Amino acid sequence: MALRVAIGFAAVALTVVIANLSTQQSVREAREKVRELLVQHEPLVRATESLAAAVSMYERAVIDQSESSLAGPQTVKAAAQRMTDAAKEYEQAASRFTELDSPAPLNAELSDLVAAGDELLRSSNARRTRVRDYWRRFDALETSLNAPQAKAVRFAGAVFASEKLMDLSRNLAEVREQVSAAMGVSSPRSAQSIIASENAFRSRLQQNAAELARLHGQPWLDQVRNNFNAVVAGRRAVFASIETFNEQSMLFRDQSAEISGKVVTQLVEPARRALADADRLAVRASDRADSQLSWASGITLALLLVIAFATVTGVTAPVRRLTEATRRLAGGAVRTRVLRGGVRELDTLAEAFNEMAEQLQQAQNAVRAHQLELEARVAERTQELNHLAHHDPLTDLPNRRHLLAHLEDAIDRARLRNSRIALLFIDLDNFKTINDSMGHAFGDRVLQAVSERLRMNSLFSRSFCARLGGDEFTVVCEEVNQLGDVERLSRSVLEEFQRSLSVHGRELRISVSVGACVFPDHASDSHALLRAADSALFSAKELGRNCWSLYAPRLLEAAASRFKVEQALRRAVERNEFELLYQPEVCFESLETHTVEALLRWRQPDGNVVSPADFFAVAEQTGLIADISDWALRTAIQTAALWHKGPWPKARVAVNISSQQLISSSFVTRLQSLLQQYELPAQCLEIELTENVLQTGANTVAALKRLRELGISIALDDFGTGYSSLTSLERLPLTRVKIDRSLVTTIDTGGRSPAIVRSIIGLCHSLGLQVTAEGVERPTQLGVLLTDRGVQVQGYLVSRPINAATVPVFIAEGRAHLEQLMIAAPPPLPEGDTNTTRLRTLRAATGRGARAARTPADEK
Incomplete structure (x- = not known):
C-alpha cells in the first residue's frame, strides 16, 4: 500500500512539474505580448482623453469667467494653451499608427472655438460695464431726487413737496427692485412690469411738474427728467447686452459640444478600439496558457483517481468500523473497541x-x-x-464648542500673519415678543431664516458664523485691516437685517443689535474676546437697540460692576437685608396725614443704605425684582395692618408696583390673599404705578379694573415726565395723580411751572382725581401749592422717610408741625390777589382752631 501510494504521488509530482513549466512559458509569452501592446496603444488613448479633457476645461473656464468672473483671464489663456498642446500631443501619438484612419484636422475648429470664447468674454465685459453704468445713472437720479428734501421744510408747501417726493421715491424704489430681480436671472424674459413702473414714475413726475418746479426750481426738475431718461436708456442697453450675451453663450456652448463630440467619436473611440484589439490578442495568448494548464490538470486528475481507487480498497473497512465505533461511543458506550480490517466508508x-x-x-x-x-x-x-x-440642531450652524475651536485657530493664524480678527455678537431685538405673540415654533422658523441669511450673505462668505444659543449669533471675520472695517461690517449687518425676512409665507421685519471687538486690540484669547463682544452687545442694547457698539474697557468694568451688584442682591434676598421706610403725604386743609408711601431701601452689612435707583435696573434684568417686590408688598401690608388695628385706625399705605408684578397673571390673586391673610381692608392700600409700567396694553387695564373692584386705590406716579399722556387719565381707572418733583422744583421760581402744575391740578379735579405734589422741599413751594384746594403734599419739607415705628408718632404730632409749616409759607402772589386772600383766610382759620384746641395748661 505504501509503495503504490509513493509511486502514485511521484507520478503526480512529475505531472505537476511538467504542467507548471509549460504554463509558465505560455504565461510569460502572453505577458510580453500585453506589455508590447500597452506600450504601443496606451499613449494614443491617453493623448485623446487629454484632448477631450482640455476642450471641456476650456469651455468651463470661459463660462466661469463670463458669468461670475471666478476664473481670471490668465486661467482662460492657460486653458486655451492646454487645448492646443493636447491637440499637438495627439498628432504626435497618432503619427506612429499607420493602421488608424486619419481623422479630420481639428486645429481650425479649435481656433474657431477660441475665437468664439474671446467674443463671449468681450460680450460679458460689455454687459458688466453697461450694468455698472446703469446703476451709476440710477444713483445719480436718486441723488438728484433726494436733494431738495432737506430744504423743503422752509416753504409753505413743504408737506405737499415731501409727499410728492416720497411718492416719486417709492416709485423709483419699485423700479430698482424690479430691475434688480430681472438682472438676477440669466435671461430677463419680460420687461413689461419694469416699463410700467418707469411709466408710472414719468407720469407722476409730469403730473406734479408745476408744483415741484415752483418749490424746487425748474433746473432741478430738468435735471431729474434728464437723469430719468438716462436711466431708461441705460436699462434698455443693459437688457440688450444681456440678450446678446445669452445668444453668444448658447453659440459657444453648441460649438464646444460639437467639437467635444468630434473628439469622442473621431479620436477617443478609435483609439480605444485599437486598445481593445490589443486586449483580444492578449486574451488569445492567455487562452493557450489555460488550455495547456487544463491538459496537465486532466492527466494529474487521472493519476489521482487511479491512486485513490487503489488506496480506498485498502482503507474503507477500517474507516467504516471507526465510524460505527464513533457513533456508539457518542451514544455512551465507553467500552467500544474498533476491529481491524476493511476500507469502504x-x-x-x-x-x-x-x-x-x-x-x-x-x-x-x-x-x-x-x-x-x-x-x-x-x-x-x-x-x-x-x-x-x-453644530446647532435647529439652525445647523456651528455651536459654541465649534466657535471656540475655530476662534483659537483663527487667533493662531492672526498671530503668525500679524493681522486682526473682528468678532461680532448679533442679537435679535425683542425676540421674546415674537415667541409670545406667534409661538415658539414660529420663533424657531425665524431663527432658521436668520441663520440662512447669515449663511448665504456674500458679506460673510469668507467669515465664520455660529449660533451661541437663544437668539444670539456670532461672526468671526479674519484679516481685518483697521478698526474702520469693523464699523463697516457692523453697519452692513444692521443694513442687511433692514430687509424683511420671509418666514412661513409672512414678511417679517426685525432689527438686531451688534456688539464688536477686535483681536488683539481688545483681548488676546478667545474667552476674553467673547466677554468683550458680549459687553459691547449689552452696551448696544442699552443705547436703544438696532445699533452697534464697539468694545471699550469701561464696558467690561460696567459688566463686572453689574455682576457684583447682582451677586450682592442675591445675598441680600437670602439674608433679608431690605427694609421699608415710609414718607407721609399730608393735607394742609385738614392738617391730617392721609397716606404714607412705602419706600424700599437696601441696608448693606457695612451700614450703607442704597436707594432703589442704584440697583433696580440690575434686579429687573436678573429677575430678582419679583422676589424683592413681593417682599416689599407683603411687608407694607403687614405693617399697615398693625397700624390699622392699633395706633392709626385710618392707616393707608401706598406701595410702588413693578411692571413684572403688574403683568403677572397671579398678581391680583396674590394681593387679595395678602389682604385676607393680614385682615387689612382694601381701602387701606394704594398702589402706585409709573406711566412706563402702564404701557402694557389691554391686560394692564383689565388688571387695574379688578383692583378697583376690590376697593384698592390706584395712583399714577411721576406724572409730568417720561411718556405723560392725557389718554392715561381717560382710559385707566385711576384715583390719584402724583405730580413729579421735576415740575414742583421750579414752581416757586417763576416760568411755566406754576401754570403747568395749576393746569394739571384743575384737570385732575375736573376728572374726580385726587392730586399729590411730590418733592416739596422749600416753604416757597408750599406757598404756591396752598393756593389750590385739595392738593396733598409730600417731600422733605413735611418729613423725610421714617421707619415704621416712627409713623404713629408723626401721626400724633403732625398737626402742630403742619400748622407751623403753613404759617411759615410765604404768599406767592401780590397783595389783593384772591388766592393770597384765600391763603390768609386759611391761615387765620387754622390759627383760631389751634388756639381753641389748646387748654389753659398748654397756653402756659
Whole structure:
C-alpha cells in the first residue's frame, strides 16, 4: 500500500512539474505580448482623453469667467494653451499608427472655438460695464431726487413737496427692485412690469411738474427728467447686452459640444478600439496558457483517481468500523473497541465533514453580515453625534464648542500673519415678543431664516458664523485691516437685517443689535474676546437697540460692576437685608396725614443704605425684582395692618408696583390673599404705578379694573415726565395723580411751572382725581401749592422717610408741625390777589382752631 501510494504521488509530482513549466512559458509569452501592446496603444488613448479633457476645461473656464468672473483671464489663456498642446500631443501619438484612419484636422475648429470664447468674454465685459453704468445713472437720479428734501421744510408747501417726493421715491424704489430681480436671472424674459413702473414714475413726475418746479426750481426738475431718461436708456442697453450675451453663450456652448463630440467619436473611440484589439490578442495568448494548464490538470486528475481507487480498497473497512465505533461511543458506550480490517466508508466521513463545514460557513456568514451591519450603524451614528457635538440642531450652524475651536485657530493664524480678527455678537431685538405673540415654533422658523441669511450673505462668505444659543449669533471675520472695517461690517449687518425676512409665507421685519471687538486690540484669547463682544452687545442694547457698539474697557468694568451688584442682591434676598421706610403725604386743609408711601431701601452689612435707583435696573434684568417686590408688598401690608388695628385706625399705605408684578397673571390673586391673610381692608392700600409700567396694553387695564373692584386705590406716579399722556387719565381707572418733583422744583421760581402744575391740578379735579405734589422741599413751594384746594403734599419739607415705628408718632404730632409749616409759607402772589386772600383766610382759620384746641395748661 505504501509503495503504490509513493509511486502514485511521484507520478503526480512529475505531472505537476511538467504542467507548471509549460504554463509558465505560455504565461510569460502572453505577458510580453500585453506589455508590447500597452506600450504601443496606451499613449494614443491617453493623448485623446487629454484632448477631450482640455476642450471641456476650456469651455468651463470661459463660462466661469463670463458669468461670475471666478476664473481670471490668465486661467482662460492657460486653458486655451492646454487645448492646443493636447491637440499637438495627439498628432504626435497618432503619427506612429499607420493602421488608424486619419481623422479630420481639428486645429481650425479649435481656433474657431477660441475665437468664439474671446467674443463671449468681450460680450460679458460689455454687459458688466453697461450694468455698472446703469446703476451709476440710477444713483445719480436718486441723488438728484433726494436733494431738495432737506430744504423743503422752509416753504409753505413743504408737506405737499415731501409727499410728492416720497411718492416719486417709492416709485423709483419699485423700479430698482424690479430691475434688480430681472438682472438676477440669466435671461430677463419680460420687461413689461419694469416699463410700467418707469411709466408710472414719468407720469407722476409730469403730473406734479408745476408744483415741484415752483418749490424746487425748474433746473432741478430738468435735471431729474434728464437723469430719468438716462436711466431708461441705460436699462434698455443693459437688457440688450444681456440678450446678446445669452445668444453668444448658447453659440459657444453648441460649438464646444460639437467639437467635444468630434473628439469622442473621431479620436477617443478609435483609439480605444485599437486598445481593445490589443486586449483580444492578449486574451488569445492567455487562452493557450489555460488550455495547456487544463491538459496537465486532466492527466494529474487521472493519476489521482487511479491512486485513490487503489488506496480506498485498502482503507474503507477500517474507516467504516471507526465510524460505527464513533457513533456508539457518542451514544455512551465507553467500552467500544474498533476491529481491524476493511476500507469502504471514507466518503461517509467526507460527507459528514462537508455538512458540518457548510453549517459552520453559514453561521460565520450570518455573523459577518450582522457585524458589518452593526459597524455601519455605529459609523453612521458616530458621524451624526460628531456633527451634533459641533453644530446647532435647529439652525445647523456651528455651536459654541465649534466657535471656540475655530476662534483659537483663527487667533493662531492672526498671530503668525500679524493681522486682526473682528468678532461680532448679533442679537435679535425683542425676540421674546415674537415667541409670545406667534409661538415658539414660529420663533424657531425665524431663527432658521436668520441663520440662512447669515449663511448665504456674500458679506460673510469668507467669515465664520455660529449660533451661541437663544437668539444670539456670532461672526468671526479674519484679516481685518483697521478698526474702520469693523464699523463697516457692523453697519452692513444692521443694513442687511433692514430687509424683511420671509418666514412661513409672512414678511417679517426685525432689527438686531451688534456688539464688536477686535483681536488683539481688545483681548488676546478667545474667552476674553467673547466677554468683550458680549459687553459691547449689552452696551448696544442699552443705547436703544438696532445699533452697534464697539468694545471699550469701561464696558467690561460696567459688566463686572453689574455682576457684583447682582451677586450682592442675591445675598441680600437670602439674608433679608431690605427694609421699608415710609414718607407721609399730608393735607394742609385738614392738617391730617392721609397716606404714607412705602419706600424700599437696601441696608448693606457695612451700614450703607442704597436707594432703589442704584440697583433696580440690575434686579429687573436678573429677575430678582419679583422676589424683592413681593417682599416689599407683603411687608407694607403687614405693617399697615398693625397700624390699622392699633395706633392709626385710618392707616393707608401706598406701595410702588413693578411692571413684572403688574403683568403677572397671579398678581391680583396674590394681593387679595395678602389682604385676607393680614385682615387689612382694601381701602387701606394704594398702589402706585409709573406711566412706563402702564404701557402694557389691554391686560394692564383689565388688571387695574379688578383692583378697583376690590376697593384698592390706584395712583399714577411721576406724572409730568417720561411718556405723560392725557389718554392715561381717560382710559385707566385711576384715583390719584402724583405730580413729579421735576415740575414742583421750579414752581416757586417763576416760568411755566406754576401754570403747568395749576393746569394739571384743575384737570385732575375736573376728572374726580385726587392730586399729590411730590418733592416739596422749600416753604416757597408750599406757598404756591396752598393756593389750590385739595392738593396733598409730600417731600422733605413735611418729613423725610421714617421707619415704621416712627409713623404713629408723626401721626400724633403732625398737626402742630403742619400748622407751623403753613404759617411759615410765604404768599406767592401780590397783595389783593384772591388766592393770597384765600391763603390768609386759611391761615387765620387754622390759627383760631389751634388756639381753641389748646387748654389753659398748654397756653402756659
